[in-house]
Amino acid sequence: AQTVTQSQPEMSVQEAETVTLSCTYDTSESDYYLFWYKQPPSRQMILVIRQEAYKQQNATENRFSVNFQKAAKSFSLKISDSQLGDAAMYFCAYRKEGMRFGAGTRLTVKP
Amino acid sequence: GAVVSQHPSWVICKSGTSVKIECRSLDFQATTMFWYRQFPKQSLMLMATSNEGSKATYEQGVEKDKFLINHASLTLSTLTVTSAHPEDSSFYICSASPVAGGPGADTQYFGPGTRLTVL
Numbered sequence: 001a002q003t004v005t006q007s008q009p010e011m012s013v014q015e016a017e018t019v020t021l022s023c024t025y026d027t028s029e030s031d032y033y034l035f036w037y038k039q040p041p042s043r044q045m046i047l048v049i050r051q052e053a054y055k056q057q058n059a060t061e062n063r064f065s066v067n068f069q070k071a072a073k074s075f076s077l078k079i080s081d082s083q084l085g086d087a088a089m090y091f092c093a094y095r096k097e098g099m100r101f102g103a104g105t106r107l108t109v110k111p
Numbered sequence: 112g113a114v115v116s117q118h119p120s121w122v123i124c125k126s127g128t129s130v131k132i133e134c135r136s137l138d139f140q141a142t143t144m145f146w147y148r149q150f151p152k153q154s155l156m157l158m159a160t161s162n163e164g165s166k167a168t169y170e171q172g173v174e175k176d177k178f179l180i181n182h183a184s185l186t187l188s189t190l191t192v193t194s195a196h197p198e199d200s201s202f203y204i205c206s207a208s209p210v211a212g213g214p215g216a217d218t219q220y221f222g223p224g225t226r227l228t229v230l
Contacts, residue, residue: 035218045155
């Protein structure tokens, strides 16, 4: 079974600073997809970034980047130049048919 | 692009009644749609996978006779909560993936969710 673990229930960052959210997963597959989704108070799930396991290069989307360590089964999200609008719940997910989500990390951005 | 809608956005019903929730992919075709449930302050839990033209696949512990899923077209899946009880009160979210081989086929796009309250 695939499991996704987010060990940080809450994180806080100062506006304009950088924060890293952790995620580990367990799988016996060799090819798979990993995702980070953001859920603001509206509860709409928003795709932040995705990573294909067979690609060694870490994915980047503007201020968002990942550190994908396949051997360690680690998939952390780095948010640079944090903005107030980044405040939300962040979910790490592994795609196996449907998405298998971690418990989430609540990110607070302090002005 | 890749917009998914849900209707209704919220619904209140009496215990014992049935409620239908619709999930539509507005600007793409989706062979597969997924249904999730999210309790307050918790993560999303996959309930079932809905395949167009075939029976849905349910996750372990999800009652298929209680949560009826129909995927009649490439743009519409419905979830019917039958004989709803207060413990079924939750936030239900659907997602859809574009058809295989198309752009974004490996990504799921989520609807805005439906809040169900059973009195």
